[in-house]
Amino acid sequence: MIEKKKIIEPEKVACEVCLKEIPLSEAASVKATDYIVYYCGLECYDKWKKQAEKTESSSDD
Template identity: 75%
Template sequence: MKQNRSSTTGDSEVIEQDKIVVPEVVSCDVCFKEIPLSEATSVKSTDYIVYYCGLECYDKWKKQEEGSESLKDS
């Protein structure tokens, strides 16, 4: 449980946090935009996890994967 320390200076109250937690950030594998891990959409690929900032980038990645699979079959 986080504890906050507060002190009063004049009429304003100042709240100090013991520890500020910065969210973990990942990059979209299509557009490389940095997004918080909690907001990312992910797909487990063969040996790794692929992150996307949204459905638009996921669709682009999926089409690239389908295209590369059809080239392997030829």
């Protein structure tokens, strides 16, 4: 008798910037105080960081 093996899909998360679905094991993350933000790569992380810096500087005015 041949046993069928179940294929287990890896847990996926969405990139915070481009919303691309990526396996959790390959995602880069940044831990904030109440949440974790995931990125598919350094380019998206840099975009997010620059956008966050712009938001901070505009709220300081």
